[in-house]
Structures are given as structure tokens and as C-alpha cells.
Amino acid sequence: MSYHFNEIEKKWQNYWADNQTFKAENNSDKPKYYVLDMFPYPSGAGLHVGHPLGYIASDIYARYKRHKGFNVLHPQGYDSFGLPAEQYAIQTGLHPKITTEINIDGCLSNENKILEKYVNEDGSIKNEALIDKNIPVNIKDDNYQDNIIKGYRKQLDKIGFSFDWSREVRxxxxxxxxxxQWIFIQLFESWYNNDSNKAEPxxxxxxxxxxxxxTKVNAVCDDAIAEFSAEDWNGFSSEQQQxxxxxxxxxxxxxxxxxxxxALGTVLANDEIVNGVSERGGHPVIRKKMTQWSMRISAYAERLLQGLDTIDWTDSLKESQRNWIGKSVGASVTFNVNMTSEMLKHVQHDLSEPHSELVSESHPYKIEVFTTRPDTIYGVSFMTLAPEHELVSKITTEAQKADVDAYIEATAKRSERDRMADVxxxxxxxxxxxxxxxxxxxxxxIWIGDYVLAGYGTGAVMSVPCGDQRDYDFAKHFDIPIPNIFEGVDISEEAFSDKEKTVIANSDFLNGMNYKKATKRAIYELEQLGQGEGKTNYRLRDAVFSRQRYWGEPFPVYYVNGMPQMIEQKHLPIVLPEVEKYLPTEEGEPPLGRADVWAWDTKNNKVVSNELIDHEHVFPLELNTMPGWAGSSWYFFRYMEEAANRGEAFASEDALNYWENVDLYIGGSEHATGHLLYSRFWVKFMKDRGFVNVEEPFKKxxxxxxxxxxxxxxYYIFYSIIDQNTKEVLVNKKSVFISRESYDRIHSEGNKTNLASDIVKPYIEKSLLNKINKKELHLMTPFSNSHVDVSFVNASDELDIEAFKNWRLEFKDAEFELEDGVYKVGREVEKMSKSKYNxxxxDAICEQYGADSLRLYEMFLGPLEQAKPWNTAGITGVHGFLKKLWKLYVGDNGLNVSDTEPSKDSLKTLHKTIKKVEEDIENFSFNTSVSTFMIAVNELTAxxxxxxxxxxxxxILISPYAPHIAEELWSRLGHTESISTAAFPKFxxxxxxxxxxNYPxxxxxxxxxxxxxxxxxxxxDIEKTVMAHEKTIAQLDGREPKKVIVVPGKIVNIVG
RNA sequence: GCUCAAGUGGCGGAAUUGGUAGACGCGCUGGAUUCAAAAUCCAGUUUCUUCGGAAGUGUGGGUUCGAUUCCCACCUUGAGUACCA
Incomplete structure (x- = not known):
């Protein structure tokens, strides 16, 4: 009996589903272990072989931990709010809810509920599923996706994951x-107390x-809050208090x-911008002032930094977060501006405006800077403000006004991207x-310059040209003096910024001190003057939390006289309203501005029609929605609760206490400064408020x-033949496919030779060719290359020419320059993407080789954390291994297994395999354990x-990797329970x-x-035996050895 | 520019408290089986070689009896980050 993987895999996948084999229990005597994958966004494009890599690794680990006696939670779900569904909705009027459901659950067959609900048999979308009934949408048409949508769930199920789907979240x-929404309200109802160093109600x-x-409150808050007394507070109106x-x-x-x-009509967070353009779509991004919800993540900067030392993450990832948080220690220094009579006029005007922090009567204008080098304060020879700095307009003199205005205008025109690119x-x-x-x-x-960023620190710097290269360059350029305050250092060519080697000079009380001492002293002296203090600055900015999108969580917020009010918890959820279109309104409001029923009735506590808004009992609701990271910042807690018990809380206290946090989290590094930072922030907040009892969400x-x-x-030449007299085109762009070598030669030789023409000529009709040779006709031979679908190429890089010609009609009549009767394609490793046809x-792999082969091969490709190219040809190796494994157990006449005593050799093979595989799994070195299995099966077969x-x-050893074949053979060995319940073998x-x-x-x-x-x-004795050996004597060839090193059990080394 | 990671056969990769470099697999070559193909099985496959051996893990140097592994410099590639004061 041979290995029928398709039947076996289907059988066991059904068995696991029917028996809920991998359902985690919240009550167990076993120790808990929580293995989590970053949940996917269910895009319509479906999975490619790159997506399941992490899921396979985590699944192996989860299965391994079950064998090791742990109660394992291994759930899966979907991050199902997001842009692509909304973009598609804008184009088609198909509700994002429906696209999302189809993408997850598929619309393949008539048994599928989704199909009946939204899609007609011919693939067209039922009218009631469409907002704009005038747009015909066909789910099987190319504009949507690849004709049919299998659905994420079906694709995942085929790979045989041990997910506990009963806890799914969307x-x-x-x-x-x-x-x-509830967590959002809790954040609103909290403040950060620096004294207790946590969030409080x-x-x-x-x-x-x-x-x-x-005055005594030590909180993380906005800058520029006026001081008030208890009396003041109690006297404020309710609105002032709010x-x-x-x-x-x-x-x-x-x-x-x-x-x-x-282009996207929305606000983006810093981590959603790459090189000055949007991460999604690459659209330009500009700075704009808007009223937005923000998250005071800056309150947690220090804890987010410190927490990194307590978790088992890779150094590079921790480093990314450290950079993002960007802690720098130094001092803030206040410089008084020398007042002119022009400025004094401004002052009088400013004083009439309350709460302006920069102005007070004793020190009319002050510039506050942040510096990491207060020790170099005597080296200051100018100050630089960001062009956007608010003092600029006030201090600029009449004489300089034209210059300054022109400069500000010029910088404002430059986009963020230009400013970054042109350093x-x-x-x-x-x-x-x-x-x-x-x-x-x-x-x-005081200068202004765009090398000073308005968004960092105070938007102003004290410029020390001798100690900072940017200040140095600026000073050189504008001919500003560069005083040297370093002992024994030449600064004629460049600034000197080595803190460690610094010895201060020409600096009064700081002379002769090193960096550390001088910094301390400078801060002390500044404090004495009341013009500075030690300060720590963070690059981490508060996170903007509003998005002008439809497909996101609505805020549980309504507005009374412009002040936001939270809706009580018991009235949640506030469900996303229906709209007619998913675009912003004509007035530029977010899509929710189109909703007719989007007002909050405070009497009846429900969402009602906008017509009822009276600003007494019925108020308008918030029109923004939450960003993508809202839902993903806490989902790992939701899985902890069994679906049946979800209701009273996001998860019960018992569930939270039992599962604590994620023991192992696997996902892509692209979330380093987004999801992984925001989740840590929310968890710390929830810990502070007592909602959870862990400080970090992901241990490893x-x-x-x-x-x-x-x-x-x-690679091809597409030639044309033109009659030069009549301009008639006799042959138009006919292709000859050439080898990569020919292509490269043509490419490198350019037009210097007639190589391209020479290659093409044999394919040209005799009569035309003669005329070309006589120069009566002109032959043009441009050349190019293009991607070809990898499915037309076999393991030896040979192209299926017929399939290719049918695929690309423009090449129907193409000629091929063949080698040994075949055309070989060129290969290059690139990102996997549809446009590259790679x-x-x-699903296709599972169909042809089986899920177990796919799982083994993905692991076998190379180290988990490393980028590596996929090459389908190689899968025959692991597939062949599974066949060999099968043959080891099942012969032509049934089971090959007996109760005979194992041989010594077999025991050795088994135990060295146990040892290696256990070590490998613990080290996440899955690729090497696959070869260990191969060796074991080869040896046992021999x-x-x-x-x-x-x-x-x-x-049991193999079952985490190839669970289907393991279950099948296990049951054939007479077991009635799933192999997943078996204990891991003891080494x-x-x-x-x-x-x-065997000594080397x-x-x-x-x-x-x-x-x-x-x-x-x-x-x-070893030395004696070795020295007496004939090969040793031959090796030495009469020479006397100087030294003989013998390491018993390892090696013998003879020097001489 | 800075930070981090990595450079090993035709390809993916293995080997680190320093101790037999190239495990395992792909591909390739030859053979068996077959009417033939697929599948399967067997042998070979780093390079050079006078067939005795010799060289060899990006380059150059160092430490050591011994270096893919440790140290220094450089080159290349990839990832992240970027005027952060």
C-alpha cells in the first residue's frame, strides 16, 4: 500500500475538526503555554507559500509543547478592519463587511453559506449586498481577484494547523x-501620574x-497648562474643567x-510613512493641522524602553524600538532674547493673550533649547530656530524681514521628502x-535653518560649531565664528564630537573637565541661574488615533458644545453606521459624515437619525474611526476567553490570570515600531488600571x-523590417527568444556589433533577407526581457513553450533559439508578487505533494528567521522522505511493525534523533530537524x-512537523487516540x-x-599508537615532530 | 552617514564552550529496472592533481598546536533608520 497523502490529510483534518482535538481548556492541571501568530489581514489575494511559514513554525512548537505535557493555547483570527476592503468598496459599492466575509470564508461552492447570501451562481453579487446598485460587480471577474476566492480559512485548513478555531476573533x-471601544473609554478616563509612575482613574x-x-500635580500632560488653585478649579465652569x-x-x-x-484622504501615523510617502500606495504626505484624537503614548516612553530588557526578543527588534523611542539625556537651557523696541511692541500685544508661556514680564522673550551637550555651552556662537518656530515672526528685525520671509516661504514649499533627501x-x-x-x-x-526640525525637542538649538558637524557646516557656510573649546583638538577641518575624549577649555569654570564632569557642573550652574535643568528627551511622539475612513471602529463619542463625551459602557457597541458611499463628503468630512443615522440620543441611549439633533438631548457622533492598530493592540487577551463565556468583559479575570501573556509570538519584523509598540503601550496601561496583570504582552x-x-x-529580440523608401513596415515586432547568454552579450556590446541582427537573420525569409543585406530594407532589432509565469518552467529551468505561447498571445508566432531542443529561462530571486509571476x-502544493510535504519543505528551506528563496523543484526531496517513512511502516502486505527487540543500532538512531530534534525545536532550528528525520529514516531503513x-x-517526534502521516501511522499501530496526546519520547x-x-x-x-x-x-598510549602508525611516518617523511597534542575523545594534532 | 545581520560547492543550506568543512536535500553525471516514460533503486558529484597528494569557508592580517567559529582592518550584500541637537 502506498502513501495516499490526499486521503490521509483530508481524513485527519476532518477528525481534528470533529473531535475538537486542539481546543484549549481554561481549567487544567497542566502548565499553560500560549503560542500566537500575528493574525492576518484577510486580503482577497489569498495566501502564497510565504504566508504560512510562521504559522507552520508556531504550529510545530504548539504541537511539541502538547507532547511535552503543556496545556497549549494556539488560536487564530483576523485583523479584518483595513484599507483594501474599503478601497474596493469605493470602486464597487460592495460593502467592506461582505468582501471581508468572502475573503475569509470564500465563495467557492454552493454549499457555502456566503455564496448564497451575497453571490449569485454566475458569480455576480446580489443587488442587496451592494450599496450602489448601479455598479455591476462580479466576484469571478478579474477586477476583483483571481476569479474565485477560496477564502483564508479554507486555505489555512488545508495545511493542517492545530488552531483552536473556537476562539477565533475578527x-x-x-x-x-x-x-x-471600551478600552478607548478607559484611556479617556485615565491620566498618568508621574509620582506613582502609572495611569490612574x-x-x-x-x-x-x-x-x-x-501646582503639585506631577502628570504627563500637554505643555502650556496654566497653573490654578483649588479655588480656581472649583470656580471654573464645567466646560472649562473639561x-x-x-x-x-x-x-x-x-x-x-x-x-x-x-490621495488616501486620511491621516497617517509616523510608522505608516516610509521615505516621506505613504507605506500603502506610496502617495505623498503633507503636514496639516487637524483636530484629532491622540494617544499619550509618550507617558510610557521610559517604561516601554525599560521593559525591553525583560523580554526575549531579537536584539535588532529591540534596537528598532529603542531608536523609535529615541531617548536622549541632556539639559534644557533657556536663552533670553535681547529685546529691541520692535519686539517690545509685540510683547504688549502678546500679554493681552492669556496662557502664553513664552512671554512673561520679567523675561519678555526666551528661547528654550534641548541639548545633549550642556558641557559645550561656552562654544555656542549662534542659535538656530526651525523656520516654523513661533518666535521667528516676533523677533525678526525690519532689516532682515524680507530675507527671513523669503526663506520661510522657500522651505514651506519643499516637501518633507525633499528636505529629508537633500541633507x-x-x-x-x-x-x-x-x-x-x-x-x-x-x-x-539668532538664525533660522531647516536643519532644525520643528517637530523634535523645542524646535530650537544652541549651535556649537566646534562640537557638532551640522552646526559646523552651517557656521562655515555663513561665515559665523567657530570658537574652539576643546583642549588639544584641531577643528580647522571638522567638528570634534567625541564625548569620551573631550577635555573642555576656554570655558571658565568648566576648564579641564571631561564630558561627564562638565555636563554635571554646567547643569548645576544653569539651575543656579534658573536658566536650565537636566532633562531627558524622547523622540517618541503621541500617536494620532483618528482616521478619516469608513472601515474601522467607530468612536463611542458624541459632542456637546464641541466637548467630547463618552458613551456609557452598557450601551456599547456603537455599531458602524451604513453609508451610501465610502468617500469623504463634499465638505471634506470623513465618510461617516454621510451617515443619516449617526446621532446620540442621551435620553433613550441609542443611535438615532441626524434629523433629531437638537443639542439638548440628541448630539452628533464622532465622524472619525480608529486606526488599524486599535483592534490588534489587545486581541491576544480576547483569545484567552472561551467563546461561550465571552460577554461580561473582554476576558474574564480567571482566564486572564490563567493564560497571563503570550509565551511565544511569531510574526513579521515589519511590525517592529507599529503593532509591537502600541500593544506594549496598551498592555502597560491596562496593567496600571488593573484590567490585566501582566506588564508585557509577548514574552518571546x-x-x-x-x-x-x-x-x-x-529574453527576446523583437525585430521589425521597414522599407526605407516607402516607410512601409513589412515585418512588425516579431520575436525571437534568445538565451540569457546572448541577451547579456547584446546588452554589454550595445550597438558596437551586429550580434542581434546576426541572431535574427536565420529566421527571416530569404527574399527579405537579401534586400536587407543589400540595404534596401532596414532591420530593427530592439531587445528586451520579461517575467514569465513560473508554472511554465520545470525544475531544470526549461520553458514549456506551448503553454507560454498560449499565455502571451503577442508571442504566438515567436521563434525560439533552442539549446539541445529546449529553451532555458533565466532566474532571479525577488519578492513574491503577482506582477512578477512568481x-x-x-493549495497547489498541497494538492500535488500534500500538506505534510509543504510543512516539511517550508521548514527545510533554511533558518526560520532568514529570508530565503522558494524553489518548488526542491520539494521532491521532502516528499520522497515521506514516502520512505511510509514504506518503513507499511509494506506491500500490510504493516511492517512488530514487537521484536530493537537492535542496538536502531536504539542509537532513535535516541540521537530524540536528542537532536528536541534541541532543534527548543532553538527554533526547524530546518535541521528535518534533515535529522531524513537521516533517521535512512538509517532505520538500512x-x-x-x-x-x-x-x-x-x-511522535515527526508528528509536529508532519501531523497527518503521523496520525495515520499511529492509528495503524493500533492507537485509538490522537497522536497529539502522546508524551514526547524520553532521551x-x-x-x-x-x-x-574514530580519531582524526x-x-x-x-x-x-x-x-x-x-x-x-x-x-x-594514544600518542604512542599514533606515532607508530605507518601513515604517520609517511606523513612526517623523516621530520621530527615538535609537539603532539592529544585531546582524548576528540582529536590528535601533530606539529612539525 | 549610522545601527544591526550576513558572506561556505551549480543551488537551498549544515557544522561555533575553537577540534574530521560541505551533513541533509535539490540539481547534475553514470548505471539498474522498463517496449518506453514516470516512479523507484544503486554509484558519483568543492577545486586542482603527476592519483602519492595538495589547496579550500568574501579579502588582508592577528591570536592558537589547531580558526567557517575569536580579534583587527577592508570589500560586498541585505534589513532598519536617518539633519534627533
């Missing part, structure tokens, strides 16, 4: 996002305000400068104003590497092993003990021959 499901802040005002509280809440509404992407050009303008040095009281010219994290595609290329579909005592444990050292060792005998470190010697032989 972030777009109202029962789920109810709790995303807003009530504790209110009572502080009521009893002592805000306005103040908003400056303290962990999620707050603020007019912020945001990254606005006009070399130095530009700036002098304001005409001077600041006063805090110690020397010398005047310091592994990034799987990308699987790349191996693209195939064809996508390999896991040993003709039939012993159950060997073959039974071997199946016994005694079977590996050897009595002799090396000369000067080079191994020349080996010698079998007993392991209990003494060092001296």
Missing part, C-alpha cells in the same frame, strides 16, 4: 470592537484639583500637526535678533524571514528496523555510549587520516 465584529486627578489645584482635563487624559482631542495623505545643501537666514549667553552675557546671533518573539520568489525570465500557491519500540516514538544517554572513537589525526591542524581507537585509552 476585529471588525461588533462583539469584538465593543471592547476596543481621572477621578483621582479631579479630586486633587478640587483640593489643591494643579477643557483642562482633556490636557491630562491618556487619549485626548487636540489640534495637532498631522501627516495628511491627500547636503545648507540654507538658512539671519533674523537680526540676538540672544544672551547665560554665563558670558555675550550677544548670540520570533520574526520569520520572508520567503522570496524565484522569478523566471525570457507566486506559488500553497537497518531493516521493524521494532515498535523504535518506530512508535519516532512517529536516554546510555544508548549513545561508545567504546571507541591531523598534521599542523589539517586532518590527514582517521584511526579507530578505544575511548578508555590513555593520552600516552
Amino acid at each position: 476585529t471588525s465584529n461588533p462583539e469584538y470592537y465593543k471592547w476596543t 481621572i477621578e483621582t486627578l479631579i479630586s486633587k484639583f478640587a483640593s489643591e489645584g494643579n 477643557e483642562i482635563l482633556l490636557k491630562y487624559r491618556l487619549t485626548y482631542l487636540a489640534e495637532t500637526e498631522v501627516n495628511w495623505c491627500p 547636503k545643501t545648507i540654507s538658512g537666514a539671519f533674523t537680526g535678533a540676538y540672544a544672551e549667553h547665560p554665563f558670558t552675557k555675550e550677544p548670540i546671533p 518573539l520570533i520574526n520569520q524571514g520572508m520567503i522570496l520568489g524565484t522569478s523566471a525570465f525570457v 507566486v506559488v500557491n500553497p 537497518q531493516k528496523c521493524t521494532s515498535k519500540a523504535i518506530l512508535e516514538p519516532l512517529l 536516554e544517554e546510555k544508548h549513545l555510549v561508545e567504546s571507541s572513537k 589525526i591531523s598534521f599542523n591542524g589539517k586532518m590527514r587520516f582517521t584511526l579507530e581507537l578505544p575511548l578508555d585509552m590513555t593520552k600516552e
